Amino acid sequence: MSEQPIGQEPQLIKTGDGSHSLFHPVLNETYHSHHGALQESQYVFIRQGLDAWREQHADARSLQVLEIGFGTGLNALLSLQWAKRHGVQLRFTTLEPYPISLALVQELNYADLLGGQADMLRLHEASWEEDVIIEDSFVLHKTTTPLQEIDFSSSSYDVVFFDAFAPSKQPELWEKPLLAKVAAALATEGLFCTYCAKGQLKRDLNSLALTVETLPGAPGKKEMVRARKGH
Template identity: 35%
Template sequence: MKRNIITTADGSKTIQIEDWNEQYHSIHGAINEANHVFLKHGLLFYSQNKLEAKPISILEIGFGTGLNSFLTLIEGEKQSLNIDYVGVEAYPVLAKEIEQLNYGELISKDHASMFFEMHNIEWEKPTYISPDFKLEKQQKFFKDISDISKYNIVYFDAFGARVQPDLWSEEIFEIMYKALKLNGVLVTYSAKGSVRRAMQAVGFEVERLPGPPGKREMLRATKHSTI
């Protein structure tokens, strides 16, 4: 499928899959969306309410461009957090595409080299990008995740249900539920009713939150029981 690099409303770039009319990030602002959904309502919400988690363990569903990981590294440094980060991706982004993304330039030139290091490290090998940020990239399908009670936070950033509905099913959310520790949270940009119901069906307590630019709502799900 044809892939293009496009510029979103906040000036940050993302990858568009032309045949699907689908982007890796919101056209209303890739950085704005990531900060709002995953940093504000995921990392910062959890770290401010569950300070016993050291390190904070994060699973990203759809490592993609590495934007969420890069922002998390920088925010973790600001908040003096120790973070173990696992990014799962079935189809890694190409090096020539990564070179065209402007996240280092727009977010933090001081950390720009770390953004490229994230993409250059070996897959399946945990690597410290900074003293307090360990990254492991895993190349596999989401359905093949088998971790049990391992993560405090899940960043659920798969392609939309319109184009890949199988990634937003009860089967996938049951895998996410099992992967989370008790009181862990899952955040996603989606607010579809079918997605919310699938989360609730596997045991999540789900709340609607104000969405990022261009979206009215988003979802955050919490695991309050091991049953």
Template identity: 45%
Template sequence: MKRTLLKTGDGSYTLHIPEWDEQYHSKHGAIAEALHVFIKEGLYYWSSKNAATEISIMEIGFGTGLNALLTFLETEKNVFQIDYTGVEAYPLSLDEIEKLNYTSLLNASEEKFLKLHEISWEEKTAISDNFRLTKQKQFFSEINNENSFNLIYFDAFGIRVQPELWTEEIFKKMFSALKPNGVLVTYAANGNARRAMQAVGFSVERLPGPPGKKEMLRGTK
């Protein structure tokens, strides 16, 4: 499937899929969206409710690695020790990754960013003393973890192009994968997605969305 580089509203790049007319991130700002949805309303929110500094995170849609990079950078600023699992069925090529401009905008290490993509799949790897990454190459429907994660970044492609990823079947897997009081955050605010989350047991909140989007969703187990 063809992917092209697209500059978003905050100057950061994303990848565009012409066949679907869909992007990996918001066209209003890739970094801005990720910081708001996954770091502020996910990581910071969970840490504000829990005393533990050791956090296990699963990302649904590893993609460009932007969410992993931002989470890694938080471990350099805070006392977090993060065990991060990124699930992706269709990994990007290193050529595509090298065209992204996240590290220059974030004043981050390009070497560390590329390492997120270069490490072996299915093996837990220490990116730093406080950040361990496991990449799993699998379809989301194959996830069968139970009581394993404190936080889920649900960053699948939108319901318009992949409605099968926003069903009760998938959210039941997410609910099972979370530990008690675990949290799932997503950029989506679609009513069908919200109802599917509620149907499997999530307590769901509508929150103000990132730039260009009115709302987003956060679910708690």
């Protein structure tokens, strides 16, 4: 497991909705919107991702999610709570080459705001590179393999949370060949969700035969993108 390089441990910050995020000193970037980490994750990935998928697949009892950027584990915690709430079997695969320390995890206030302190710890303490049953309704697979190296050839994801750092900070993850790799791993009618709404991203996703929607952004943000894979 690759941990944050010495001297580069992210710093705890509080965002506009009272929830914590982290600031990466090397990238000079926060892990979430400074307007509100919790409200951004709830809106972009749960409402416009999981809820939107369920609205189109009301009878489905299982789905697979791929997350690019485990980070603080907030999206995973919200997804776990969503799966339990809706009685859906969810397999959650997440990529994170640089996991944060457990000491830093224990400072995050998500459990104070959402409940689920035990769940939060289980998500972060779960073994890497293998399936871990967190709950009957939730299987977690964490990997430190970078997006550039991972093999999705046998995978089919219903929803993708593309939550990498911004294109201006981590441009290599937003290049078209990697977007194509992720798009190929999407199931038919699968959803690609991201907080980013750059014109180049939308053009690239369109060229990959995805139907792109520009939606209102999370509070404090103008727009976000959701793309759907057709038949």
